[in-house]
Amino acid sequence: MSIVVGFAPQKEDYGGLELAALLGRSSKQDVVAITVVPSRWPTPVAGHVDREFEAWAIARGEASVAEALQVAGDHCLGVDFTATWAHGRSIAGQLMDEAISRKASVLVVGSGHDGRYGYVNVSSGADRLLHSSEVPVAIATRGFEVGGEARVSRTTCAFRGDEVSRRTLSAAARLCGENGAALRIATFAVRGRTMFPPDGANIGAEDMIMERWLDQAETAQKEAITLAQSVDPAPSSVTAEIGAGRSWASAMGSLEWREDEALVIGSSSAGSLARIFLGSSAHKILRHSPVPVVVVP
Numbered sequence: 001m002s003i004v005v006g007f008a009p010q011k012e013d014y015g016g017l018e019l020a021a022l023l024g025r026s027s028k029q030d031v032v033a034i035t036v037v038p039s040r041w042p043t044p045v046a047g048h049v050d051r052e053f054e055a056w057a058i059a060r061g062e063a064s065v066a067e068a069l070q071v072a073g074d075h076c077l078g079v080d081f082t083a084t085w086a087h088g089r090s091i092a093g094q095l096m097d098e099a100i101s102r103k104a105s106v107l108v109v110g111s112g113h114d115g116r117y118g119y120v121n122v123s124s125g126a127d128r129l130l131h132s133s134e135v136p137v138a139i140a141t142r143g144f145e146v147g148g149e150a151r152v153s154r155t156t157c158a159f160r161g162d163e164v165s166r167r168t169l170s171a172a173a174r175l176c177g178e179n180g181a182a183l184r185i186a187t188f189a190v191r192g193r194t195m196f197p198p199d200g201a202n203i204g205a206e207d208m209i210m211e212r213w214l215d216q217a218e219t220a221q222k223e224a225i226t227l228a229q230s231v232d233p234a235p236s237s238v239t240a241e242i243g244a245g246r247s248w249a250s251a252m253g254s255l256e257w258r259e260d261e262a263l264v265i266g267s268s269s270a271g272s273l274a275r276i277f278l279g280s281s282a283h284k285i286l287r288h289s290p291v292p293v294v295v296v297p
Contacts, residue, residue, distance in 0.1 A: 001103055001104065001105045002030045003024050003027075003030070003105060003106055003108060004032050004106075005019075005108040006033075006034060006035075006036070006091065006107070006125075007034060007083065009068075010067070013143055014071055014110075014145075015110045015111060015141060015145065016140050017033065017068075017071065018076075018144050018145050019110075019140040020033070020079075020138075021072075021076040021077065021079050022146055022150060022260065024076075025079055025149060025151050026152040026181065027175070027179055030081070030082070031076060031080070031081050032081075032084065033072070033081070033083040033084075034083075034095060035060075035085040036085070036086055036090075036091040036094045036095060037057040037058075037064075037086070037087060038053075038057055038088075039057075039089050060085075061085030061086075062085070065083045069083050077148065077149050078149035092125040092126070092129050093128075095107060095129070096129065096133055096135075099133075099135045100134060106135065106136045106138050107133060107136070107137050108140070109126050109139055110140050111123070111126075111139060111140055111143075111144075112142070113142070115142055116142065118141055118143060118290055119288065119289065119290055120140075120286055120287060120289045120292070120293055121142050122139065122287065126139055133297070136294055136295065136296045136297065137295050138262070138292060138295075139292060139293050140292045141291065141292055144292060146260050150259075152181050152260055152262055153181060153182065153260045154182040154183070154258055154260075154261045155175070155176050155181055155182070155183055155261070155263075156183075156186050156263045156264070156291075157172040157173075157186065157264045158187075158263065159187050159220070160281070161216075161217070161224075164266050164267065165266050168264060168265070168266030169224055169227060169228055170231055173227075173229075173234065173238070174232075174233070176236070177232070177234045177236075181235060182235055182236050182237040182238075183237070183238045184240070184241060185224045185228065185238070185239070185241070186240075186242070186263075187217045187220070187221060187241075187243070188243045188248070188251045189210065189213060189217065189242060189243070189244040189251060190244075190246070190247060190251050191245070191246050214242060214244070217242055218242070221240035224240065225238050225239075225240055248284040248288045249288050252288045252289065252290070253288075257290050258291070261291045262294055263289050263293045264294045265285060265286060265294070265295050266295075267296065
């Protein structure tokens, strides 16, 4: 198996390559960078313009491969790295096809260029993958860079206590065990907004509901720790934390994050079988994540 990463030439952000290399070193898999160039329209007889367009696309693909091989010397140390290009009418669709045909363990993409540095910014292409991919999708934070030959030291698994998240947790725990990484089980509690002007009785009710929810979350996490420790091979260590706050940003920010860490999120149970489909909570976690995120079907 290999790790497939989408590569867009002439970009200043090589976070996707950095993440692919980090995952590749951790799992001892090779990394394949793929650039998707446009396909010409399938006309019966190619005209002069069609041939020019095809020549331009081929030249663009070859230039992209040369650039990927050059920058890999700085961003993909310690992994077997190759680069290629492919025709496609949709970048996301072609990358998905390439990942499936190569039996990739994960498809890696970089963040969009419009969002904040240091956080995951979902581009339109990545958004399509997050609603239809048959293989796990990893998204780098904007400007992601760990340097050297770093490996994933800890994986945090977002855990909500249902059957889907338990399956995700088991898979994350097994990967941590195979890669010698620690596992952290994280549950996020967002209280929400209080109406203004505040009503003392309502605030007390909200506090009581939150305290009861936190108690239930702690009980579920104890069971989750037992589950994670039962896989073979088991992670090097298993811990659990609850990130609480009045917003998703504050809940995520209440936890400490490492620069060589990845956050794993499972799909919504409402999605199609064996495909990724993110629910509203998972989307919020992803968009406020200060570390790369891996979303599994």
